Amino acid sequence: MRVPRPNPLAVSTWAVWSLPGRVLGTVVAVVLLTAAVLVLQVLSLPAALPPNWGWTLVVLAVAAVIGTEASLGTERRRRRTDSSPHIDLSSVWTFAAAALLPGALAAVVVVIVYGHLYARAWRPDAIPPHRVVFSAAAIVLSVQAAAVVVAAVDPAERFRSLVGLLVVALALLAYAAVNMLLVVGVMVPTGTAPDMATFRRLLGPLDEAVLEFATLSMGALAAGAMAAFGPAYAAFVLPTLFVLHRTVLVRQLEEAVDTDGKTGLLNSAGWHVRATRALRRSELADAQATVLVLDIDHFKQVNDDHGHLVGDQVLAAVAAAVKAEVREEDLVGRFGGEEFVVLLAGLDGDHDPAAARTVAERIRQRIADLRVVVEIGEPPRQVEVGELTVSIGGATFPSDGSELVQLVEGADTAMYAAKRAGRNKVRIGVEPVAGAGAGPLPLA
Template sequence: MSISEKPAAPVGRVPGGRSSWPVLQEPQGLIVYMCLLLVAALFLFGVAFALTVFSLKDLVTFTALVVGAAISVEGSRRLGTPTPAGFNRDLLGAWWFPVVLLLPPVYSLLIPIPVYLMVQQRTRRTLVHRRVFNATSVGLSGFLVSVIWHGVWGGGLVGGLGGVLEAGEPLTTGPGVLVAVLCCAGFTVLNTLLVALAARISSGPGNSLRPMWDREALIVDAVELCVGVTVAILAQLSLFLLVIAVPPVLLLQRSLLYQQLQMAARTDPKTGLLNAPTWEQEASVEIARARSSRGRAAVLIVDIDHFKRVNDSHGHLFGDQVLLGVATTIAQQLRQSDLLGRFGGEEFVVLLPGSDTTEAWRAAERLRSQVGGMDIAVDGVPVHITISIGVAVIGDHGNDLVELLTAADLALYRAKETGRNRVCLPAGRPGVGGTIPGPREAELPDPGGPAEPTDPREVT
């Protein structure tokens, strides 16, 4: 697992605002965190190097595993590399794990270097400090787990640092394989936690991240673990058996990349939200389901006020960060069943299944209030961001997605005409912040100003 290679910088940090070096554009906490890990890795490498007795057999095994990793990287290169926001998962553990289990721990600190150099050169160039962090995270995780593994089977810490397991000992016994699986699982957990902490620092305390593990991620990690232990067993029996291990590893890696590319085709690269075609497809299914069951559903169109002015004044890179910040803030306020997507430009769309007019109004008011309270600054100067929202409800303003989007768009246009930073309904429904009632106005419950009313979407 690695941190996203095309990082989403936190809102308010503008490249060039502090330094022309990309690493210095990161949050200070993240810079300190990465430096601490790098210093720890260098220190442990020095200690391990001094205690390790190098042998030709170890060097040959290490070289063979690096070659296997290189073949995997090269074999998957032509598929392209997706760049989802947050965490990236791969099957490079198929080559990390054998190094952890078969070689002295110092090699666990070394193997990420040539592998990530190949990834950088052969797949996609990206920020060097992110590559360094990912290599450091893998190296530290592998080193600590390798010390534990060799400490169990190699006669203590010094034996673990300097000794290599004899062929036919632990990896060909049931207890040995069980301990190897547990150690590799510990490697995955530790690496994931190191990466997740970096992502948390990078995103800031006010932003949420995708969960570290969902069902798909657990399946990928389990496959990676099983393949890595299998490759380690084959390599311990004979390095020539690695020849039959490479094709299945390569096939699994390509399969994983293909699934990630499919996911990337469904999402917006700047925000990680569903793109417009995917949102429309899924929203149409939900609305059809609501109509068939005579249920309710609402559509919101959210537009960032004066977004062009933000781009013109502060640059498009800052504008991209504003988009990400607004998307994250909106996502935090929605239920898991709600559907959020980027509609294009500075517009977002939300489907609220099961929501009537009052619930949709309150949800939209909460979104408006939360986005208006975001803390954004450029070079220490606060920048205030607001949104306008148009709301349409099935049955009241339309019976299919096209009608609802049209009604919500008209309501959004009305919100912008009457001063922005407000919520409006079609057909003259009253809005927030002084919207002038129309001739067909219908009374709605007072949302209570900026206070958040009690409804299923409240974040506790």
């Protein structure tokens, strides 16, 4: 039986109404602000438009469409590999439009770029239209900010003087800052103070930010070439952009191979590769490092009482708790089952056994305070899982071993000693515990 598709003209069925109230209010406010800014831009269009403005607009729009079509398969695979927000590289064309055209005309390029992206890359993957509208509105406002900055320099000097270069660089920063603030603003959870840690989590990995600035820089180069030699020079950007698309896809595929699907942490193989490198860096820096092995106590009871779907949510919550208590450069992985591993890479010498114990105790306490609420069943009902505990063992480099396998074995043995001591405890290194023999070694 064929399921009828919802009527897009039925406003009451739009997915946007399912957003939380604060998020919906932010999305509507950004869209309305964008509409108001565009009206003002249209009313303030100069009587004398830049030379070749129509040709420039058409070339940017066509180049963006060709770039999307050439990288269509790559873009779809990126979406399917990683559903989280990512840089789509279209800012090459939208920033070039901001640098070469008045704000209202640059907005036309944004609408064409995002309309084509939605029709060809995002709609087949069922990306909700309101996400595309918000993204396009955020980019339009970013373009307007950049256009206001570049307008401070005469177009004839914009790409030919040191002052012009500085102004274009400021426009690039304005574009990135407005886009970042709008995206982070709508993603900050309700009631959460937007502290620096929140910003870092929402912005994603550092290489995503580097990729965004690289893409904007390419847009500035494209604008400079088009201004100096003619709009047709935008064609030379296309091969570079296609290669960049492929490079980004390879990176995402590599990350997917190293990522545990249930928790988003490194899997065992990925953690071992990165931890080995980090340990070698600690050795070269003559610094200490500590491996922690964590095991959730009585986790089988959670699966037996509530089912594996609830158990998976508990694993994800524990993973998030562990990540929240360590530094960004520390490595957290899942070894399988209910066992996790952490490398505290003390390159600055701050992870001696006492400091490692402090971190482990913070992790233990945070997990003990967890309350995981999961909605299951039909009709839906909420299940709350609390009173979770973990046993944690640790081994320190170089005192407990000089190789990663020795540290993991030592931490695993210490973890079993913590379990035999009554669970919900921390053991770092070789600590005598009554009746505690060596536990089994990990499969890794």
